[in-house]
Amino acid sequence: MDFLELFMPAVWFVILALFLLLYVILDGFDLGVGILSLTSPSETQRSILMTSLGNVWDANETWLVLMGGALFGAFPLAYGTILKALYGPIYLMILGLILRAVAFEFRENAERKRPWNLMFGLGSVLAAAAQGICLGTVLAGLPTDAQGHFTGSPWIWLNWSSLLVALTLIQGYVLIGSTYLILKTSGELQDLHRRTARLAAATTLAGALLITLATPFVSSTLKERLFDPQFLPVFVALPLVGIALIVQLFRSLALEQEVWPFVYTVLLFVLSFAGLGLMVFPAIIPPSVTIFDAHASITSLVFMLTFIGVLIPIMLFYNIYNDIAFSGKMPHPAEAE
Amino acid sequence: MEWLADTLVLSRLQFALTAIFHMLWPVLSTGLAIFLVVLEGFWLRTGNPLYYRQARFWAKLYVLNFGIGVASGLPMEFQFGTNWAPLSEFVGDFFGSVLGFEGAMAFMLEAGFLGIMLFGWNRVPAAIHFLATVMVAFGANLSVFWILSANSWLQTPAGGTFSEGHFHVQNYFAAINNPFMLRSVLHMSLATVETSMLVVAAVSCWWLLRRGAAEAVRSFFAFSFQLALVILLVVAPLQVVAGHESALQVAEHQPTKLAAIEGLWSSEPAGSSPAWSLLVAPDEASGRNRWNLAVPGALSWILEGRSSLSHEVRGLNSWPADQRPRMVGLLFYSFRLMAGIGIAITLLLALTLLLWWRRGLSADTLSSFPWLGRAWILAAPAGYLAIEAGWLVRCVGRQPWTVYGQLRTAEAASQLPAGEVLASLSTFAVLYAVLLGCALWFGARIIRRGPDLSLMPPVQGVPQEAGIEPSAP
Numbered sequence: 001m002d003f004l005e006l007f008m009p010a011v012w013f014v015i016l017a018l019f020l021l022l023y024v025i026l027d028g029f030d031l032g033v034g035i036l037s038l039t040s041p042s043e044t045q046r047s048i049l050m051t052s053l054g055n056v057w058d059a060n061e062t063w064l065v066l067m068g069g070a071l072f073g074a075f076p077l078a079y080g081t082i083l084k085a086l087y088g089p090i091y092l093m094i095l096g097l098i099l100r101a102v103a104f105e106f107r108e109n110a111e112r113k114r115p116w117n118l119m120f121g122l123g124s125v126l127a128a129a130a131q132g133i134c135l136g137t138v139l140a141g142l143p144t145d146a147q148g149h150f151t152g153s154p155w156i157w158l159n160w161s162s163l164l165v166a167l168t169l170i171q172g173y174v175l176i177g178s179t180y181l182i183l184k185t186s187g188e189l190q191d192l193h194r195r196t197a198r199l200a201a202a203t204t205l206a207g208a209l210l211i212t213l214a215t216p217f218v219s220s221t222l223k224e225r226l227f228d229p230q231f232l233p234v235f236v237a238l239p240l241v242g243i244a245l246i247v248q249l250f251r252s253l254a255l256e257q258e259v260w261p262f263v264y265t266v267l268l269f270v271l272s273f274a275g276l277g278l279m280v281f282p283a284i285i286p287p288s289v290t291i292f293d294a295h296a297s298i299t300s301l302v303f304m305l306t307f308i309g310v311l312i313p314i315m316l317f318y319n320i321y322n323d324i325a326f327s328g329k330m331p332h333p334a335e336a337e
Numbered sequence: 338m339e340w341l342a343d344t345l346v347l348s349r350l351q352f353a354l355t356a357i358f359h360m361l362w363p364v365l366s367t368g369l370a371i372f373l374v375v376l377e378g379f380w381l382r383t384g385n386p387l388y389y390r391q392a393r394f395w396a397k398l399y400v401l402n403f404g405i406g407v408a409s410g411l412p413m414e415f416q417f418g419t420n421w422a423p424l425s426e427f428v429g430d431f432f433g434s435v436l437g438f439e440g441a442m443a444f445m446l447e448a449g450f451l452g453i454m455l456f457g458w459n460r461v462p463a464a465i466h467f468l469a470t471v472m473v474a475f476g477a478n479l480s481v482f483w484i485l486s487a488n489s490w491l492q493t494p495a496g497g498t499f500s501e502g503h504f505h506v507q508n509y510f511a512a513i514n515n516p517f518m519l520r521s522v523l524h525m526s527l528a529t530v531e532t533s534m535l536v537v538a539a540v541s542c543w544w545l546l547r548r549g550a551a552e553a554v555r556s557f558f559a560f561s562f563q564l565a566l567v568i569l570l571v572v573a574p575l576q577v578v579a580g581h582e583s584a585l586q587v588a589e590h591q592p593t594k595l596a597a598i599e600g601l602w603s604s605e606p607a608g609s610s611p612a613w614s615l616l617v618a619p620d621e622a623s624g625r626n627r628w629n630l631a632v633p634g635a636l637s638w639i640l641e642g643r644s645s646l647s648h649e650v651r652g653l654n655s656w657p658a659d660q661r662p663r664m665v666g667l668l669f670y671s672f673r674l675m676a677g678i679g680i681a682i683t684l685l686l687a688l689t690l691l692l693w694w695r696r697g698l699s700a701d702t703l704s705s706f707p708w709l710g711r712a713w714i715l716a717a718p719a720g721y722l723a724i725e726a727g728w729l730v731r732c733v734g735r736q737p738w739t740v741y742g743q744l745r746t747a748e749a750a751s752q753l754p755a756g757e758v759l760a761s762l763s764t765f766a767v768l769y770a771v772l773l774g775c776a777l778w779f780g781a782r783i784i785r786r787g788p789d790l791s792l793m794p795p796v797q798g799v800p801q802e803a804g805i806e807p808s809a810p
Contacts, residue, residue: 054452054455055453055456061448062444068415068436069438069440070441072414072425075429076426080751082418083417084422094412095768097411098408098772104404105779106779296429297506300506303506308437308441322453325461326457
């Protein structure tokens with residue numbers, strides 16, 4: 001294999017991981033805020049929660065669309081095999097995202113907000129849970145034939161380990177949603193979400209520990225990788241850094257800092273992602289189909305890279321500009337008029 | 338009820354249902370976005386608050402529509418993997434990259450600037466706000482480009498070779514710029530602008546015909562009606578030409594589709610002057626029309642602009658049954674519906690402009706010709722109908738192929754348990770019916786409430802704190 005044939009699939013693996021990470025962080029806090037909106041004590045507070053997402057949810061969701069398109073183009077085999085295997089949870093996720101999006105628009109115009117509030121919250125829960133199930137199922141591995149086509153049961157995603165990942169991801173989204181709200185709100189609402197952040201941090205931690213303990217039993221491939229002496233230093237270091245970050249997170253919450261809880265949570269997401277990426281690389285359909293088996297032609301990968309690669313910094317730039325334009329606390333509805 | 342257990346039929350039905358529903362929303366997201374750019378441009382140039390209020394009012398309809406468009410777009414993308422996995426593998430190298438480009442260039446641009454366009458009036462300088470509106474419109478129209486390029490490639494695949502169950506791209510630009518691309522993009526872009534302007538005209542006429550509307554509101558909508566008419570004056574006649582050009586490229590590249598939309602069963606040799614059918618009753622089992630109503634000698638005029646054919650036009654019977662589209666009646670009448678609506682709207686426009694020229698088009702003139710206003714109100718749903726009919730012709734007429742001449746639809750479908758597809762299909766059917774009802778209900782409410790004429794434009798140079806207004810509890 002020449003250099004490009006090793007290099008290009010790896011580059012696209014990294015780009016896809018980046019898109020997915022951006023999605024999980026950005027739409028993660030949208031979905032987290034959506035889930036938290038179910039617990040809002042008053043309509044005014046729920047309004048503030050939802051308005052804090054008004055200008056960002058759509059752009060954040062677009063990272064998922066982008067990830068889908070890039071996976072389709074760069075690893076067509078993986079796109080077909082993974083999505084077909086995950087038929088059920090993919091449609092549940094789409095259903096959740098549709099409910100969330102339309103509830104957002106309809107609620108704006110409705111006199112009776114309650115049904116739309118419920119739809120917004122439950123849509124967010126459904127999307128988050130379905131994403132967790134997809135993640136859990138793919139990590140545990142999809143059985144394939146020699147061509148890389150899925151050979152398992154249509155219910156492969158319905159098992160306790162996927163459910164565990166789903167519950168943990170929901171907790172993670174609630175955590176990042178809470179820390180986002182600490183950033184965007186003040187007073188009573190901020191205090192409330194310091195409490196939800198603490199709770200969610202504890203449950204996410206518990207989930208992460210359980211997943212780590214369960215991993216060797218769920219997949220022999222992942223077990224081999226975990227105990228591979230080459231990778232051992234990394235897999236020892238990652239949890240240590242994670243624990244340090246969680247300690248910092250709790251400290252910043254106790255000190256009532258506004259920005260740091262969000263930053264530490266984002267770093268925790270990045271860290272978990274790096275860990276997951278290292279566990280599966282170079283598989284694109286774990287356990288057995290690698291990026292080198294499933295990639296599109298090298299010319300396609302190069303062509304896509306020249307187009308999309310150039311656009312990545314530009315996309316990041318205007319998304320960040322958007323965030324800066326809307327930085328600062330959400331105004332209280334009574335003051336906004 | 339055999340089809341209930343047939344995964345292929347169910348997957349096709351699901352694609353058709355989700356595509357037909359999805360297509361309703363990008364129309365305004367792309368066409369009305371251009372209208373918003375024009376309005377905001379006027380406002381920046383003149384400082385007249387009327388334009389600002391126009392922009393704010395029409396943006397309300399825009400947002401309502403936008404969310405559903407984004408949401409209903411998700412199943413379109415993911416379906417290629419879930420229900421059409423063999424297709425994904427077959428064409429992923431090109432088709433997947435194009436969807437990736439669309440995400441990175443078009444969607445992200447639109448989504449990244451939408452927040453500023455909707456909520457940023459008091460947060461960013463006027464010039465940046467205008468830039469955001471332009472970027473939203475540009476992004477939406479770029480996505481028309483990419484989607485139509487991808488779909489055109491399915492119609493007229495180019496730029497590479499097919500072997501071992503894969504499409505291998507050799508020349509990306511040839512694949513993107515495939516034979517159908519340019520005219521299809523033009524036809525669709527014009528359709529979104531035209532239909533969006535029909536929506537603006539319909540809403541405006543509804544207000545102008547409404548008894549007891551305040552004078553200020555009437556002049557507000559008289560303006561938007563006039564602006565829509567001016568834009569339609571450019572777009573509607575062009576669309577008739579672009580539509581005709583699109584039909585000609587079908588004649589050139591997809592003879593099976595042409596035969597179906599013209600209801601032709603037997604081939605017409607070069608040199609003949611065959612009739613053009615206006616109405617037919619196709620009988621697919623015996624391969625003929627039970628009866629037809631036709632204009633003698635007209636087909637060669639329509640296809641070639643001359644009195645006799647210079648090339649043979651093949652009839653459906655000249656292909657084996659498994660190499661030509663079915664549902665000939667659907668294709669035949671969808672095509673006539675689309676073309677008929679396009680021509681009718683152009684005539685309505687001509688009539689209205691004539692009246693405008695003779696009498697002056699004020700709110701009063703329109704009240705003395707209430708039927709004219711009603712015709713414009715009906716024209717908006719007709720615009721949507723024409724778009725859906727056009728897509729039916731385009732995609733049903735491509736059958737039995739998914740990639741014309743290369744990959745059969747039956748081979749492109751994932752092998753899935755039928756129950757699974759039935760479950761997702763019926764969920765979409767119920768969900769989309771409810772969503773359509775809700776969208777129409779809330780849209781009607783926005784229209785009934787009308788514009789906020791007390792809204793004052795942001796004062797430039799004075800930083801304001803209250804940027805986003807949370808909705809009142």
